[in-house]
Amino acid sequence: MSQSHTDVPDEPCSLGEVLEQVSGKWTIGIIMAAIPGPIRFTELEREVEGISRRMLTLTLRKLERDGLLVRTVYPTVPPKVEYTLTDIAKELHDSFQGLITWADRHKGTIQANRTAYDRAE
Amino acid sequence: MSQSHTDVPDEPCSLGEVLEQVSGKWTIGIIMAAIPGPIRFTELEREVEGISRRMLTLTLRKLERDGLLVRTVYPTVPPKVEYTLTDIAKELHDSFQGLITWADRHKGTIQANRTAYDRAE
DNA sequence: CTGTATCCTAGTAGATACTG
DNA sequence: CAGTATCTACTAGGATACAG
Numbered sequence: 001m002s003q004s005h006t007d008v009p010d011e012p013c014s015l016g017e018v019l020e021q022v023s024g025k026w027t028i029g030i031i032m033a034a035i036p037g038p039i040r041f042t043e044l045e046r047e048v049e050g051i052s053r054r055m056l057t058l059t060l061r062k063l064e065r066d067g068l069l070v071r072t073v074y075p076t077v078p079p080k081v082e083y084t085l086t087d088i089a090k091e092l093h094d095s096f097q098g099l100i101t102w103a104d105r106h107k108g109t110i111q112a113n114r115t116a117y118d119r120a121e
Numbered sequence: 122m123s124q125s126h127t128d129v130p131d132e133p134c135s136l137g138e139v140l141e142q143v144s145g146k147w148t149i150g151i152i153m154a155a156i157p158g159p160i161r162f163t164e165l166e167r168e169v170e171g172i173s174r175r176m177l178t179l180t181l182r183k184l185e186r187d188g189l190l191v192r193t194v195y196p197t198v199p200p201k202v203e204y205t206l207t208d209i210a211k212e213l214h215d216s217f218q219g220l221i222t223w224a225d226r227h228k229g230t231i232q233a234n235r236t237a238y239d240r241a242e
Numbered sequence: 243c244t245g246t247a248t249c250c251t252a253g254t255a256g257a258t259a260c261t262g
Numbered sequence: 263c264a265g266t267a268t269c270t271a272c273t274a275g276g277a278t279a280c281a282g
Contacts, residue, residue: 029137054246096136099139201263
């Protein structure tokens, strides 16, 4: 049972980094909304339900900085800006499928666990 | 491939929930440390580098509430408490593998992107 | 349309001391 | 050993107003 392996089993840092990457309340929602193709600022504001203008800007900048999306400005009047996912972001989205499956399969159980736990308090 | 529907492509809520689930600075670290088998409070405190006693307790309670681990108390003196992952948590860990791969493959690129972006400021 | 700037709040987390 | 209790600090995030 208690092996002398005190070290962590997998790659702790990598996972920490990816979670750092997708952390934040809105990151995933934005990536999801941008999956079908280039999307404008206002469209994102509409599609990512509940996001504030401020957080949309901040999250977009972070994603752009990390190279997960590119920002294209069309110098028209009024201005038009499109955000497009990079391949890296698309791969990230693919990697999420396993998590989505997990969430779908266990969301009911988890909810039930919580209710039971809270009642047992 | 996803259709060109303008609505959200996949299951936005499920993914939001799973991220809610694993959110928190220490959640993943604890799951990782518990993968090899039952683990005690103090062992976790040592293995999850940098965690405070308070956050360890809080995160363990949350995980227990969600049914991701079970808490077993041995009424000995001094007390002994073991935390064991449930199958749900192990499945979650499996689902992370894709993310880990993603992180490993792109961490260098992302770092480079950040440096470039910051210099372009 | 696409943002910035400012102010404010609430939740997350650290440090420390104490206890069954 | 395995926690709880306090108290404090930081930051993510919301609301709102303004600007190129």
